[in-house]
Amino acid sequence: MPGPGAVPEAxxxxxxxxxxxxxxxxxxxxxxxxxxxxxxxxxxRIAGRGAEQLGAGGAADGxxxxxGAVLPDALRTERLLxxxxxxxxxxxxxxxxxxxxxxxxTRTVGRMGERIxxxxxxxxxxxxxxxxxxxxxxxxxxxxxxxxxxxxxxTALVYGTGRIGGAVAGLLxxxxxRTVGVGxxxxxxxxxxxxxxxxxxxxxPDAEAEELAGARWVVAALPLTGATExxxxxxxxAAMRGATFxxxxxGATVDPVALEDALRGxxxxxxxxxxxxxEPAAPGDPVWRLPRTVITSHSAGITADxxxxxxxxxxxxxxxxxxxxELAVNTGRxx
Numbered sequence: 001m002p003g004p005g006a007v008p009e010a011x012x013x014x015x016x017x018x019x020x021x022x023x024x025x026x027x028x029x030x031x032x033x034x035x036x037x038x039x040x041x042x043x044x045r046i047a048g049r050g051a052e053q054l055g056a057g058g059a060a061d062g063x064x065x066x067x068g069a070v071l072p073d074a075l076r077t078e079r080l081l082x083x084x085x086x087x088x089x090x091x092x093x094x095x096x097x098x099x100x101x102x103x104x105x106t107r108t109v110g111r112m113g114e115r116i117x118x119x120x121x122x123x124x125x126x127x128x129x130x131x132x133x134x135x136x137x138x139x140x141x142x143x144x145x146x147x148x149x150x151x152x153x154x155t156a157l158v159y160g161t162g163r164i165g166g167a168v169a170g171l172l173x174x175x176x177x178r179t180v181g182v183g184x185x186x187x188x189x190x191x192x193x194x195x196x197x198x199x200x201x202x203x204x205p206d207a208e209a210e211e212l213a214g215a216r217w218v219v220a221a222l223p224l225t226g227a228t229e230x231x232x233x234x235x236x237x238a239a240m241r242g243a244t245f246x247x248x249x250x251g252a253t254v255d256p257v258a259l260e261d262a263l264r265g266x267x268x269x270x271x272x273x274x275x276x277x278x279e280p281a282a283p284g285d286p287v288w289r290l291p292r293t294v295i296t297s298h299s300a301g302i303t304a305d306x307x308x309x310x311x312x313x314x315x316x317x318x319x320x321x322x323x324x325x326e327l328a329v330n331t332g333r334x335x
Contacts, residue, residue, distance in 0.1 A: 018104035018319045018328070019081040023063045027081050030054040032068030035086070039305040043067055046313045067312065069093075076100055084315060086308050088112055088164070088301070089250065090329050091224040105329040106315045110307020113167030116248050119300035120168050120219055121175070123272045124151060127244060132294075152176030157211050159201075159231075160221035160249060161192055164301070168219055168248070170194030180211050184227070212239035217246060224250035225334040237262035242269045248300045251276040256287065263291050274300040 019027070031040050031051045044051050047065065054068050054075075064075060067084045069092075076097055082104040085093060090107050099105065126132065130146040137144060154177055158169045161181040169179040170193060179195050186200035199207045212218065218240060222228045232245075233255040245268050247254055256277065262268040270292040279298055281287050287295065315325040329335060 018324065019063070019065075021320070021322075023081055024065065024319065027063040027065040028052060030064055030066045030068075030075075032070070032086070034069075035067070035308075036305055039308060042305075042309040043312060046309070046316050067308075071096065073097060078102075082106070082319070084108070084308075084312050085329075086303060088303070089223060091250065091334060094329075094331060094334055099331045104319070104325075105331055106311070106325050106327045107329055108303055108308050108311045109163055109327060110303060110311055112301035112303060112307065113164045116164055116221070116301040117167040117171040119274065119296075120217075120246055120248060121171050123246060123294075124156075124172065124177075124217060124244075125175075127270070150176075154178065154216040155180060155211070155214055156217040156219060157182060157215040157243075158195070158219045158221060160223075161195065161198055162221075164248075165219075165221040166192055166194040168194075168221060172217075177217075180215075182208060182211075209239045212236060212243070213241045215240065215243045218243045220245070220247040220249045220253060222249040222253050223335040224252050228253045230255050232259070234258040234261070237267055240267045242266065244269050244272070246272045246274075248274050251279065260286075260290055263293065270294075272296070274298055 029043065029047050029049050029051045030053070031043060032054045040051050054066050055072065062079065063081045064079050065082050066075065066080065067086065069086050071083055071093055076099070078100060080100045080103040083093070085105065085107045088107055088109045090105060093105070128149045128151050130148050133146050152175065156169070156172050156177050157180050158165045159182045161183045165181060169181060173179045173194055173196070181192065181195040181198040182201050183198060184200060184202050186198055186203060191198045199211065201208050220232060222231060228250070229252050231253045237258050240262065245259070251273070254277070259268065259271060263271060271290065272294050273287075274296045275298055276287060276295070278285075281295065311327055315327055318325040
């Protein structure tokens with residue numbers, strides 16, 4: 001279970017660097033209509049060609065290079081050389097239908113790790129300073145001192161040890177928090193930057209259970225795959241002893257019934273959910289009534305135009321040099 005920033009393996013049928021240079025040179029650049037004019041101009045500059053609008057009716061002949069969030073069914077053909085996603089998560093793209101054999105899929109992370117790390121730290125500090133309780137007291141015009149706590153010396157368990165999880169861990173660690181990363185398997189050698197320790201959920205479940213019991217915060221930064229769907233279920237929530245659960249990965253990695261039971265039973269102190277299994281949540285959705293829970297609108301790591309341009313340029317440079325881009329997605333594994 002590597003984090004969202006882990007380098008994927010090569011995809012069968014695809015060259016080491018993605019599309020062949022001669023095909024890429026002839027490829028039409030199709031961009032999603034929702035992209036800003038300034039971003040489209042930058043993509044045109046990087047690719048060295050004019051852009052056309054990506055849409056269901058744009059399946060003309062010839063090789064295709066597409067940039068957007070959604071791939072129309074009409075373009076899921078052998079003509080697709082490369083699709084660059086403007087999002088970090090590509091599970092909706094892969095779930096929408098079979099991925100064309102040999103087509104390169106890359107994604108945008110940019111400074112998302114920094115933004116998500118700030119989001120997590122903001123909630124951690126707010127909790128330690130009793131900000132939610134003081135806001136409630138203010139609404140009641142009530143003057144009463146409340147106990148606060150220091151973050152230093154406490155433990156945060158971060159699921160996902162790639163670029164996003166590592167950024168979260170690094171910022172928390174700078175505040176004196178002990179950071180433990182959880183991956184599918186433990187990595188050999190020194191722990192990745194930002195982590196004091198990394199454990200493998202598959203190979204050492206006892207160590208994971210011990211860390212869950214001692215964690216003050218449990219941060220989920222996992223991609224959605226077949227292996228992570230419902231990953232946070234009754235067993236993991238039962239192992240927590242008053243941790244705050246923060247989900248900045250994917251909503252479907254959490255069993256909502258198990259989370260509610262843990263919140264009502266006290267095993268989870270509170271929850272901060274930036275992602276949900278179904279988005280947006282309707283006003284009548286039971287998730288709004290979860291105790292001691294705050295829901296934000298999938299906004300912890302909003303992608304900026306400069307992120308898309310920077311990551312597309314990095315991928316273009318790698319492909320042009322015959323290298324597989326770091327941000328290439330293993331379409332078989334889903335990340």
